[in-house]
Amino acid sequence: MPELPEVETIARDLRPHLTGARIGAVRIHKSDVLRNAKPAAFARALAGRRIAEVARRAKHLVLLLDDGLRLVIQPRMTGSLTIARRQRPDPYAVLDVLLDGGRHLVYRDVRRLGVILLLPPESWAAYTARIGPEPLASGFTAARFGRALGGGRLAVKKALMDQRRVAGVGNIYANEALWIARIDPSRPVAGLRAPEFARLHRAVRDVLRRAVAGRGTTVRDYRTGTGGAGGFQSRLAVYGRAGEPCLRCGRHVALTHAIDGRATYFCPWCQS
Numbered sequence: 152m153p154e155l156p157e158v159e160t161i162a163r164d165l166r167p168h169l170t171g172a173r174i175g176a177v178r179i180h181k182s183d184v185l186r187n188a189k190p191a192a193f194a195r196a197l198a199g200r201r202i203a204e205v206a207r208r209a210k211h212l213v214l215l216l217d218d219g220l221r222l223v224i225q226p227r228m229t230g231s232l233t234i235a236r237r238q239r240p241d242p243y244a245v246l247d248v249l250l251d252g253g254r255h256l257v258y259r260d261v262r263r264l265g266v267i268l269l270l271p272p273e274s275w276a277a278y279t280a281r282i283g284p285e286p287l288a289s290g291f292t293a294a295r296f297g298r299a300l301g302g303g304r305l306a307v308k309k310a311l312m313d314q315r316r317v318a319g320v321g322n323i324y325a326n327e328a329l330w331i332a333r334i335d336p337s338r339p340v341a342g343l344r345a346p347e348f349a350r351l352h353r354a355v356r357d358v359l360r361r362a363v364a365g366r367g368t369t370v371r372d373y374r375t376g377t378g379g380a381g382g383f384q385s386r387l388a389v390y391g392r393a394g395e396p397c398l399r400c401g402r403h404v405a406l407t408h409a410i411d412g413r414a415t416y417f418c419p420w421c422q423s
């Protein structure tokens with residue numbers, strides 16, 4: 152559930168604490184989120200390393216270590232990352248990384264649907280190559296967006312959420328962007344005309360930028376890197392507003408699960 156704006160917020164909150172920090176002891180309380188390393192090897196690889204850079208790619212937080220390894224964390228659904236001044240008993244703590252100065256980087260995840268990877272440079276290159284372009288990057292033009300979404304019978308909402316096509320957009324911001332662009336989420340992506348691609352391109356970038364500025368959307372579990380709720384949930388235009396008046400035309404917002412099994416909120420009158 153944390154999408155681009157939420158993980159970007161976490162990265163920005165953690166960056167001043169983590170950049171340049173030396174990793175001490177690593178405690179792994181629950182190892183099922185580790186995807187490509189055994190706990191002991193994982194802890195050994197991290198201990199003593201310095202964190203060179205804190206970045207985000209798509210919905211992943213990426214910590215580049217001084218030996219070129221990357222610690223990649225995708226806090227799906229119920230995962231959160233915060234800095235703690237001391238170790239506290241927490242049944243949902245998954246990973247506890249002691250940093251110099253006595254602080255802890257804590258990953259907690261109630262349902263443990265998140266993913267933690269430790270990747271050498273060549274594995275990272277292959278991993279990131281499978282993800283689509285970053286929608287807030289300066290080179291992400293309307294033409295690039297059109298090429299990334301591709302054609303075919305796939306519903307435009309599904310194409311927008313496909314991480315191989317465009318990075319970082321999930322269910323909340325796909326709903327919002329399609330409402331802003333006045334496009335029916337169920338339409339086949341091949342049927343969109345050039346002005347509609349241009350509107351959707353603008354809408355995606357606009358809503359993601361505003362959500363980053365608002366520190367992300369907390370509907371249920373998302374927490375920022377300082378442990379608080381995001382601020383964008385009060386500014387959602389259509390997500391979660393089934394039956395309420397459309398903010399543009401005043402008629403009722405509809406809800407369907409027929410497109411991709413997820414909740415799709417849309418205005419049947421002004422999204423065509």
Ligand SMILES: [Zn+2]
Nearest residue numbers: 397400418421
């Ligand atoms: Zn409407």
